[in-house]
Amino acid sequence: MQYFKPATFEEASALAAGAEGITRFLAGGTDVLVQLRSDLVTPDVLIDIKAIPGTHDITRTEDGGWRLGVAVTGAEMSEHPDLGRDWPGVVEAMDLIGSTQVQGRATPIGNLCNASPAADSVPAMIAAGAVLSVVGPDGARDIPVEEVPAGPGKTTLKKGEIATALTLPPRGAQGGDAYLRFIPRTEMDIAVVGCAINLTVEGEVITSARMALGAVAPTAVVVHAAADALVGRTLDDAALKALTDLAEASCNPIDDKRGTVKFRTHTAGVLARRVAQIAYDRAKGAKA
Amino acid sequence: MSKTHVTAKVNGDAVEFLCDPRETLLDVLRDRLGLTGAKEGCGTGDCGACSVTVDGRLVCSCLMLGVEAEGKEIGTVEGIADGETLHPLQKKFIEYAALQCGICTPGILIAAKSLLEKNPDPTETEVRYWLAGNLCRCTGYDKIIRAVMDTAAEMREAS
């Protein structure tokens, strides 16, 4: 395994484009090192991107959104004074991953590019409408987060392409997001099911809604119909029932050591109700 | 196989070492620097026995490569005491019998110290969640949580 620590994204991209065998980018390393240790993936080329300037920065964008550098960690997100006020669901989703120790290294972009179906931060980023910026041999492009995972362990990034930053849109007035997952313990588990919802309201009435589910399909599922079910209504019992049915119908899970099809499908509905209530309360002004 | 030369600080002391890019910081601490206080319980970030601080940030040293330590300031359990004066957490862990076998103790001390530096007045729930990544199989955590809470109270009074 060769280790590189380039000083620019262009250099990193060129290294990746020219590399033979398995290439991995190293930010927090909380997936890369586990795979290395478990003999699942031993990269031939490992490109550490943390020395590139700006990769640790959390900055306001001109339109009032947020830009997170590719090496920004979960701990840095949680400690940021303003980010969690705008996007509590995204910050909490990231914070659920692993231990305090893992939070010190793990990054949401790593979580996304590792392409696990159960990645906690991904449904929250999808619901928020986040966009991943990449550069590669053919130049820079922006990809909506939901279009990044292609299947377990696979992304739509091309050879030589490297993620540079994540952009969260402006929160805007009367909006709220939330994420919950189900795990058997209280910490340290991989999500059996995850659910994120991002809402805006006018008074009591929902004006926009985005919902995504994790760990119920090969990639995170965007539940587009959530908007149809919720927009123009209050979050009353009928809306919650519709949302539950929608969540269950959107699942295409597998039976595995962490959960059954039946349990995942049922719990997706439970989480959808609970998450919607939190997001709704936040949109109406409840403090995160 | 070519090795990389790395310069870092461990517990305030300058260190240099050569390491294979596949070696973790934990491997380096234990096998190259002779600091065996950090333990390998899993090698995959699930048990916390290898906890150290890197530039003040709590991490699992098994989830960081040795080559990534270049220019970093590493803190391990060997650096917690000030000469012969134990850190208050170390004293309380002995007093409370907050350890049985002691294999998880170095990691828990590092993690708890990191918590108290960030939050001098944690609730029981905050202590439990902060330490959720530090597995202990002997104690049921009871005496560990009590020791951390009491240390926090004592350090608040002292300051």
Add this chain to the structure above:
Amino acid sequence: MALDSSKTTDFKYVGTRPDRPDGLDKVTGRAKFGADATAPGMLFAAIKRSPHAHAKILKIDASKALAMDGVKAVVTRADFAEGLTGETWNVLENVMAGETALYDGHAVAAVAATSALIARDAMKAIEVEYELLPHVTDVDKAMAADAPVIRAGAADASVPEGLHPNVVRYYESGHGDVEAGFAEADLVIEDHFTTEATHQGYIEPHACLGTLGADGKGELWCCTQGHWNVQKLCAAMLGIETSQLRVTASEIGGGFGGKTTIFIEPVALALSRKANRPVKLVMTRAEVFRASGPTSSTSMDVKIGMKSDGTITAAQGTFRLQGGAFPGGPCEMTAMCAFAPYNLTNVHQVGYDVMTNRPKQAAYRAPGSPMAAFAVESVIDELCNQLGLDPFEVRLKNASREGTRASFGPKWPRIGLVETLEAARAHPHYTAPLKEGQGRGISCGFWFNHGGETSVSLAMSEDGSAQIMVGTPDIGGSRASMALMAAEVLGIPYENIRCTIADTSSLGYNEISHGSRVTYASGLATIKAAEAAVEELCRRAAAKWDIPEEAVYWEDGYAKPSGPNAGDHAPLHITELTADMGATGGPINGHFEATPEGAGVSFATHIVDAEVDPETGATKVVRYTVVQDAGKAIHPTYVEGQFQGGAAQGIGWALNEEYIYGEDGRLQNAGFLDYRIPVASDLPFIDTVIVEVPNPGHPFGVRGVGETSICPPLAAIANAVSNAVGVRMRQLPMRPSRVLEALESKDG
């Protein structure tokens, strides 16, 4: 004069809570555990393991590994002794496969190299050809007529004819007429229960550093619960004399029974002999799960009859234990513990030890007892519910007491079950209100405890301080307990005593630290060794005073004349007797070696409140109280620690821990990510009540405490969850999907 310091009250040191002697080393990181040792010229080793559940080994080709730079030796089964028999053969077969790989993770070869990375790469370069064989990993399926035979001829004489060859041991006992008893009952409940295999889950993986020369002399450093056992087994497997191998026990990072046997130690020694260099071998966490010894999984049927006044009229249990690819599933202990808390006129219990394609089971804290208690105490709880009886009243009504006959035969000596039940009933926990969605469960539990072969030496120093050498690795603070007991006898401060775990060349034979025997047996031996030293101290005083030694007695660190007839001598302090001991007769030491057989059994009663999320089936333990008979708590803080640790492990077993095998017979969760032991945020504080009903078999009344604490939790939690959801939970772990299904079955 034979000194007897037996007492159960008026202690000066025993019962206090001083700091442990290994505390400073353990909070500063300098305590040396298994993987912390190094030696000049040391090599690193790695083990090649079978990826198959059952396969014939056709060929092992290590040529590519041996050609790699830095690789110094490869060993296979051919490098170990031949002609071993019995359990020693079983252990060797488990340490390194012979003709057949018997489970996923079974060792087939090992390599030593100049770095850990090279060893790992070389291990991967060893090529093994297999012929796959049919496999079975489930206990009930392994007993079925069509199950593949793991190893023909493995059954012993206890097994009745007509059973599948995978049933390798059989146990049966009882008394009375159970059918007549069931006929007398107002209600009979019979249920089927299962538990999954769980792992001891110690945080320290197995690790050792071995050196063995062509001269047959060796040194071994390892984390173990019993280094004489390691010495004996390794010597046999390497074909050397036992005494030529010196084994030193490192600090041990948890064992709970899992480090009572060996897995990697002979491999390091064989590699060392071949490479002529010291060899360090450390398991990865995945290897610990795949190839060390978990506990048995079980399939159990329990039937109990009860009168409407709560009298149990008959009890019958069948316990099937899966112990991996070797004999050893603790079927007899499971069956014997099952009904031990109850005084029964009619009782019958049967145990089956069944082989499967899984790793060789190892002891796990009260082997077999927690599972039996789960089945039995669940049925008793259900009987209480259906008959509308108070669970404490029923247990007290039927409780085993001094003089009643145990379910497995003998009459009980002085025991403390009733005292734990009464203390638990009186605890505020039992009457605290429950919230919506919560349920309360109680359970009793029993463990035998053990004595075992024990040697201890005590040596006085000239300054009046003392050193104790014991041979039972300290797995729970026992060095502090030994020092407290010696302090009590010698009458010198706890701090003036240093207790060391001696290596195998420095002390006589000691059985493993198992069976909750250490504070009992090594403690008894320490007291006796200290008494021997005190007798010698009294003789020296008698000589100084020129009076008969019978006229001297020992009190609180002083030799004193026994009365006016003995003369008017000022008491001599211990320091005055040791200062010139070289001139008054030579060194003053005390020794004791024996196999004490008075280990007092121990009972416990636990109370637990569980809260179930009705929408997801997730269970949280919200309150937990352990009440247990310790006989006499030498160091109460460490006794509490054993109570809490056992309860916590039981919570994991009940709710989330399990070995998960795929259809391919491979273990699917060989890591702490998916083998889910409780984390700090999963648990509440765990209340403890120490009951002290002295054990007549120990000078200070000690009963072992380490194991009984894991016997009641599975049942207590299952009863709490069952009472919370209103459906009897008969399968462990009670993972959320199972609880949810139970809830649905009630609603549907």
